[in-house]
Amino acid sequence: MSQKVIAGITLDVNEEGYLTNPxxxxxxxxxxxxxxxxxxxxxxxxxxxxxxxxxQQKGEMLxxxxxxxxxxxxxxxxxxxxxxAPMKKAAKIAGITKPASCV
Amino acid sequence: MKKLLILGAGTGGTxxxxxxRHALDPLAWEITIIDQDNRHYYQPGFLFxxxxxxxxxxxxxxRDRFLPSGVRFLVGxxxxxxxxQNKVFLSDGSALSYDFLIIATGTRIVPAExxxxxxxxxxxxxxxxxxxxxxxxxxxxxxxxxxxxxxxNLADMPIKCPVAPLEFAFLADTFFTKKGLRKKVNISYVTxxxxxxxxxxxxxxxxxxxxxxxxxIVPDFYLERVDDEKKMLVSYDEREVPFDLLVTIPVHKGExxxxxxxxxxxxxxxxxxxxxxxxxxxxxxxxxxxxxNFPASKAGSVAHFQAEILAENLLCAIRQRPFTASFDGxxxxxxxxxxxxxxxxxxxxxxEPLPGVFxxxxxxxxxxxxxxxxNHYGKLAFRWIYxxxxxxxxxxxxxxKMSMKGKKP
Numbered sequence: 001m002s003q004k005v006i007a008g009i010t011l012d013v014n015e016e017g018y019l020t021n022p023x024x025x026x027x028x029x030x031x032x033x034x035x036x037x038x039x040x041x042x043x044x045x046x047x048x049x050x051x052x053x054x055x056q057q058k059g060e061m062l063x064x065x066x067x068x069x070x071x072x073x074x075x076x077x078x079x080x081x082x083x084x085a086p087m088k089k090a091a092k093i094a095g096i097t098k099p100a101s102c103v
Numbered sequence: 104m105k106k107l108l109i110l111g112a113g114t115g116g117t118x119x120x121x122x123x124r125h126a127l128d129p130l131a132w133e134i135t136i137i138d139q140d141n142r143h144y145y146q147p148g149f150l151f152x153x154x155x156x157x158x159x160x161x162x163x164x165x166r167d168r169f170l171p172s173g174v175r176f177l178v179g180x181x182x183x184x185x186x187x188q189n190k191v192f193l194s195d196g197s198a199l200s201y202d203f204l205i206i207a208t209g210t211r212i213v214p215a216e217x218x219x220x221x222x223x224x225x226x227x228x229x230x231x232x233x234x235x236x237x238x239x240x241x242x243x244x245x246x247x248x249x250x251x252x253x254x255x256n257l258a259d260m261p262i263k264c265p266v267a268p269l270e271f272a273f274l275a276d277t278f279f280t281k282k283g284l285r286k287k288v289n290i291s292y293v294t295x296x297x298x299x300x301x302x303x304x305x306x307x308x309x310x311x312x313x314x315x316x317x318x319x320i321v322p323d324f325y326l327e328r329v330d331d332e333k334k335m336l337v338s339y340d341e342r343e344v345p346f347d348l349l350v351t352i353p354v355h356k357g358e359x360x361x362x363x364x365x366x367x368x369x370x371x372x373x374x375x376x377x378x379x380x381x382x383x384x385x386x387x388x389x390x391x392x393x394x395x396n397f398p399a400s401k402a403g404s405v406a407h408f409q410a411e412i413l414a415e416n417l418l419c420a421i422r423q424r425p426f427t428a429s430f431d432g433x434x435x436x437x438x439x440x441x442x443x444x445x446x447x448x449x450x451x452x453x454x455e456p457l458p459g460v461f462x463x464x465x466x467x468x469x470x471x472x473x474x475x476x477x478n479h480y481g482k483l484a485f486r487w488i489y490x491x492x493x494x495x496x497x498x499x500x501x502x503x504k505m506s507m508k509g510k511k512p
Binding site: 059060061063064065066069075076079083084085088 | 259260261295297323325327339340354368369370372374376377396398
């Protein structure tokens with residue numbers, strides 16, 4: 001495991017840059033990681049991030065479709081918020097491990 | 104009489120009926136199991152139907168043949184579950200009450216979730232192989248197909264048996280090679296995942312196999328719709344993949360009745376504790392297999408390993424004691440790789456598939472993450488193990504807990 005300094009705080013991250021301890025996450029850290037991904041976080045982004053952190057904490061399945069059904073945004077909207085690979089990007093910014101949506 | 108009610112007489116439900124009839128006093132406990140028909144399909148066999156290696160009769164037997172005497176089997180459609188009143192409702196208007204409920208209703212494909220998928224091309228140029236009907240229709244189509252773009256697409260995760268689409272791609276390569284058509288068939292594997300599989304070492308091994316067999320992988324492709332006129336898959340980020348023959352693994356959901364009952368998540372999978380297998384809302388409701396929203400594979404092996412955990416914990420609940428068993432996410436899958444060979448993966452919630460031997464350290468005889476003939480024979484033999492040992496809840500030489508013995512981390 002390696003470490004990385006984000007927003008002035010030393011964090012545990014895995015080899016792909018995902019936080020390994022979700023408890024270390026703050027909104028400032030999210031903004032910083034988002035900037036690295038070329039995303040400027042809005043309130044809408046944070047609603048999505050809170051949703052996926054909550055699902056992950058409950059140990060529930062997390063997929064693009066589940067975000068699309070969350071009532072916060074639809075799948076198209078999710079792609080617009082986190083372009084390219086929305087689940088992977090959102091997970092990284094939300095400070096959770098990459099969701100193993102299949103296994 | 105106390106009442107145990109089991110919803111679903113597939114892999115998980117059938118094993119539970121056998122185990123619990125053995126464990127519970129017949130004078131004190133009535134056990135009822137219900138399903139919508141009396142047709143038990145050996146689902147891993149669906150993979151072989153399109154290529155004509157199996158016929159339907161090889162994968163189909165009556166459900167009640169595998170249920171012990173002393174278990175009441177009902178055929179009927181479940182229309183409602185009221186966990187507050189401990190009642191289950193059937194389409195004929197009758198109601199069943201229970202003291203404990205086991206939900207083993209599985210998962211189903213819902214092609215209608217994707218616009219265009221069930222349009223004019225459905226079962227003409229678009230087929231599934233996750234139902235007997237779809238797999239057989241695809242088999243009839245393949246008999247006369249002269250080649251073109253064969254596209255295999257996973258619409259979303261989770262799906263039943265996440266390795267089955269890969270196996271299909273490998274077997275298609277073998278099938279068309281033997282027919283002398285391989286040069287006329289381009290095979291593409293279009294997936295929402297970033298690689299061939301989720302877990303790194305298995306993804307690497309299986310990805311290399313795809314490449315070796317000249318199967319193109321299109322990763323991170325999340326299907327929005329099918330354009331029937333242009334015969335194209337269109338993703339949410341507006342990428343397009345044209346096809347002549349589309350083999351789809353459609354969106355999976357739980358049964359409708361789960362959604363309606365409030366026991367499930369938005370995909371209709373029952374919310375349950377991934378270790379104890381008890382419902383998050385009702386202490387007398389348990390779940391196993393594909394019906395649950397566990398972060399484990401939707402696979403028969405998972406239902407089988409969970410059955411031992413569930414049987415132990417259900418007895419704890421009946422005796423009003425704390426749970427003693429915990430499911431570790433153990434999953435075990437044979438993977439056909441074509442030309443009479445196969446590989447095997449064994450993993451759990453925490454440990455990804457690793458190379459080594461299985462099930463006995465130093466002996467095997469099966470090899471993990473390696474292509475061998477023995478693994479292929481293991482897969483073929485498993486059909487008999489399934490009917491005669493596994494469904495009847497008999498002991499197998501594989502622990503429900505994943506073991507590191509024989510594995511090379």
